[in-house]
Amino acid sequence: MTKPLIEVSGLYKVFGNTPEKVMPKVKEGLSKNEILDQTGHTVGLKDIxxxxxRGEIFVIMGLSGSGKSTLIRHFNRLIDPTEGQILVEGTDVMKLSPKELQEFRRHKMSMVFQRFGLLPHRKVIDNVAYGLEIQNVDKNTRLEKATEWLDTVGLKGYEDQYPSQLSGGQQQRVGLARALCTDAEILLMDEAFSALDPLIRSEMQDQLAELQEKLHKTIIFITHDLDEALRLGDRIAILKDGVLVQQGTPDDILLNPADDYVEAFVKDVNRARALNVETVMQPPAMRITAETINDALAQMKKSAHDYGYHITDEGYQGVITQDSLEEAVNGNSSQEIGDHLYEDVPVISPDSAIEEVLTESIASDYSLPVVDEDGNLKGSLEREAVADIFSDKEEETEEEKSDDDSDKESDSDKK
Known part of the structure; x- marks a missing residue:
């Protein structure tokens, strides 16, 4: 198993004059509010x-005050923990000397801030090149690299503008280009898109996803927006009052919320849009690998299924039913399996959103074949599996309706 790039263990942060004296109360299990009332100290993080x-977008999310921004600032030691360990490629960040920490920040991690953090008196090109200037890279090299990154984020031609001349979205692109220009392996993004208008924010999310496909950076992304987390994250960690309540893939979070807090987050998410086919597909029930009709029929009769997916060395070919095979044999048809035997069943991609294939899955008499871009059969999408995605919401709606009816009856009784 590949070793993680970053490991955080037993991390605590208590804000106040004597946090060490408060730690026993924190470990006893007192709540954040109880600690504040009794000691005047604030628990920022608790046993994270x-x-x-390496190479994943790891999203840390939670409501205001959950500790997410506090946590991200521990990775580059803008904040030191009260207790705990942070390892980056096996190196204990807490043991770095001031000079080592300076080099670590310059070369290992870059940060993109919510409010852009640009230098207003410097031109766009110089803002992007700033990190390389700190690294003592010569001027020609750093300006050349900065120009390349501006082109990458769609700001070619803006080199000589000043930040005040740019829109918010453009300023954030400059911030992103500056962070990428240093070639740092790890990118810290603290609410990087939350100050942007919804449309610009969506565009920046798309651009980050596109860049990540090429760059494969390790990105730690902070947000309070679940839709953003689901859209960008390979994995998500959810914080509440400084406590990590759940971490997992977007699918895990959506389909298996750990508690009522997480469930409240995911309740209004459009699951059909957020989940893709690969999430809910099943292994294909019946693969037909025979080359002739007789052999295919014999293979079919040995199974409990009345249709199957025909596979050859070239990959997936089509859906064949037992009825069509029997008719072909009785009619003395050609022994080779041909296109005329295949049912009219749409093929879907594992990357498609459930929303995109909803109509086909409901209308089809067969489970839809899930085929990748190389023609390989990866699974099948069953109508029941699609229905299950919506069943929880429907049950909740019925329960809420029942509760409302009970309340009305209770009010009526009182009258």
Whole structure:
């Protein structure tokens, strides 16, 4: 198993004059409010344990005051923990000397801030090149690299503008280009898109996803927006009052919320839009690998299924039913399996959103074949599996309706 790039274990942060004296109360299990009332100290983080893999977008989310921004500032030691360990490629960040920490920040991690953090008196090109200037890279090299990154984020031609001349979305692109320009392996993004208008925010999310496909950076992304987390994250960690309540893939979070707090987050998410086919597909029930009609029929009769997916060395070919095979044999048809035997069943991609294939899955008499871009059969999408995605919401709606009816009856009785 590949070792995580970043490992966080037993991380605590207590804000106040004597946090060490307050730690026993924190470990006793007192709540954040109880600690504040009794000691005047604020619990920022409590026993955080997580690992972040190389090349993934790891999203940390929660409501205001949950501790997410506090946590991200521990990775580059803008904040030191009260207790705990942070390892980056096996190096204990807490043991770095001031000079080592300076080099670590310059070369290992870059940060993109919510309010852009641009230098207003410097031109766009110089803002992007700033990190390389700090690294003592010569001027020609850093300006050349900065120009390349501006082109990458769609700001070619804006080199000589000043930040005040740019829109919010453009300023954030400059911030992103500056962070990428240093070639740092790890990118810290603290609510990087939350100050942007919804349309610009969506465009920036798309651009980050596109860049990540090429760059494979390790990105730690902070947000309070679940839709943003689901859209960008390979894995998500959810914080509440400084406590990590759940971490997992977007699918895990959506389909298996750990508690009422997480469930409240995911309740209004459009699952059909957020989940893709690969999430809910099943292994294909019946693969037909025979080359002739007789052999295919014999293979079919040995199973409990009345249709199957025909596979050859070239990959997936089509859906064949037992009835069509029997008719072909009785009619003395050609022994080779041909296109005329295949049912009219749409093929879907594992990457498609459930929303995109909803109509086909409901209308089809067969489970839809899930085929990748190389023609390989990856699974099948069953109508029941699609229905299950919506069943929880429907049950909740019925329960809410029942509760409302009970309340009305109770009010009526009182009258």
């Amino acid at each position: 344990n997580l690992h972040i893999n």
